[in-house]
Amino acid sequence: MTRRTAVTHEFVQFVPREMKEGTVYVSIEYATAAHLCACGCGNKVVTPFTPTDWKLIFDGETISLDPSIGNWSFKCRSHYWIQRNRVEWARYWSDEQIAAGRERDRQAKKQYFEPVPPPSVSSPEPSNSDRPKEPDSIWARLRRFFRP
């Protein structure tokens, strides 16, 4: 397997079932991106955009995802950043570092989302028959708030 050092991006409404290696599919509508693991293992990596998950930076030509992508649940355990359509590989992380990183993540979510239960961050597996759900935006919440 060859580690990829660059990706291209594609803005899509739905992430296609057959994804191409080296393409990051970005759905603004679903606030999610997906790509095949940059190590070449073929695993699908889904990176939802939320205040405590990933952020997408689009500079008009390239995309960056922040923070890094740590595929600890895959055999490859690859860890890399996607920055300006380049893949920056991280050093190998020990189990302790992975656990510490997960714990930080959990704490961040806890602080951000409590007392409301955290939303599901699993990938939406969209199909064409699905109408996109209205995101629970601040506006949706405000509308509910002002409704008598």
Ligand SMILES: [Zn+2]
């Ligand atoms: Zn991989």
